Amino acid sequence: MSELILHHYWQSPFAHKIRLALGLIDASWSSVEIPRIPPKPFLIPLTAGYRRTPVLQHGADVFCDTQNIARAIGELTDDCRLIPESESGRIHAFTDWIDGTVFNLAARVILTSAIDTAPPEFIRDRAGLYFGSNWTPDGLKGQLSGVILQLSSHLKAIDQGFSGSGGFATRALSYADISIAVIAWFIRGRWEDGPVFLKQFPNIERIEREIHEQTTECYDNLAGEAALAIAHDSFSCSSKGVQSQIGCSMYEGMRVSIRPQAETSDPSVIGQLRYLDDIRVSIDHNAPEVGDVVVHLPVAGYQIQSCE
Numbered sequence: 001m002s003e004l005i006l007h008h009y010w011q012s013p014f015a016h017k018i019r020l021a022l023g024l025i026d027a028s029w030s031s032v033e034i035p036r037i038p039p040k041p042f043l044i045p046l047t048a049g050y051r052r053t054p055v056l057q058h059g060a061d062v063f064c065d066t067q068n069i070a071r072a073i074g075e076l077t078d079d080c081r082l083i084p085e086s087e088s089g090r091i092h093a094f095t096d097w098i099d100g101t102v103f104n105l106a107a108r109v110i111l112t113s114a115i116d117t118a119p120p121e122f123i124r125d126r127a128g129l130y131f132g133s134n135w136t137p138d139g140l141k142g143q144l145s146g147v148i149l150q151l152s153s154h155l156k157a158i159d160q161g162f163s164g165s166g167g168f169a170t171r172a173l174s175y176a177d178i179s180i181a182v183i184a185w186f187i188r189g190r191w192e193d194g195p196v197f198l199k200q201f202p203n204i205e206r207i208e209r210e211i212h213e214q215t216t217e218c219y220d221n222l223a224g225e226a227a228l229a230i231a232h233d234s235f236s237c238s239s240k241g242v243q244s245q246i247g248c249s250m251y252e253g254m255r256v257s258i259r260p261q262a263e264t265s266d267p268s269v270i271g272q273l274r275y276l277d278d279i280r281v282s283i284d285h286n287a288p289e290v291g292d293v294v295v296h297l298p299v300a301g302y303q304i305q306s307c308e
């Protein structure tokens with residue numbers, strides 16, 4: 001069994017990003033398969049309510065959101081190939097934009113195209129997460145052409161950003177290239193026009209191919225109950241302390257709620273503030289199934305609010 005435990009399901013594009021990230025640095029991991037829609041009984045006790053996929057567990061430390069997970073993989077494995085220090089700002093800014101703007105457009109195209117065929121409860125769940133509460137099937141269908149145009153405009157810009165060989169931000173392939181490859185993998189596999197659509201972007205297709213050729217998949221399977229037991233038997237040594245910020249009044253031990261900034265149906269994550277810097281927020285959480293754990297989220301893209 002590996003110390004890195006990925007809670008995921010195989011169809012998830014964000015989880016695929018992390019599987020590829022682990023694969024690009026030859027890291028081995030344990031796979032806990034979780035359901036595609038709630039309830040997620042072996043995930044929620046660990047995450048203080050965070051329900052998205054994937055989640056990376058390392059003992060009693062629980063890392064949510066792929067931006068944060070990619071960073072954590074570098075820290076936990078001491079391997080900076082995914083996000084080389086000198087390019088870290090550029091890679092994070094770029095992948096943040098891909099995960100938000102570009103992924104959201106791709107998800108709109110794929111969900112709209114599947115609206116009459118996918119299980120209704122799946123469409124309802126995902127539309128609530130990605131489009132907020134005011135969506136209608138006809139509204140989504142009416143916007144489809146405009147959404148495809150936006151998606152192709154962004155992909156064209158990315159495609160033109162490559163200089164013939166190597167990666168987008170670095171000569172060797174990095175996390176930025178993985179993010180691009182996953183968008184292509186998602187569009188190719190889930191939208192029937194995807195393979196033809198992608199032919200317009202030869203550099204993106206090259207990166208998708210090279211990333212999948214250069215990654216190994218080294219994992220074993222672990223039951224959800226066993227992962228909870230590992231958290232229960234572990235102790236987090238993660239940092240404590242709250243960095244001060246102008247105009248901001250947060251302190252260690254404060255009870256906070258954390259949720260995505262966008263309008264979504266995600267539940268809030270609630271706990272005691274343990275650590276906060278420019279990049280990461282960590283909370284102490286306790287549940288009978290896992291004992292004391294620390295849940296880590298990124299600051300960018302999440303609203304942290306006092307519950308006191």
Ligand SMILES: N[C@@H](CCC(=O)N[C@@H](CS)C(=O)NCC(=O)O)C(=O)O
Binds near residue numbers: 052066099
């Ligand atoms: N910002 C999050 C987004 C993750 C996300 O939206 N994942 C999708 C799966 S690809 C999800 O959680 N879907 C709902 C679910 O699995 O319950 C991240 O980077 O990890």
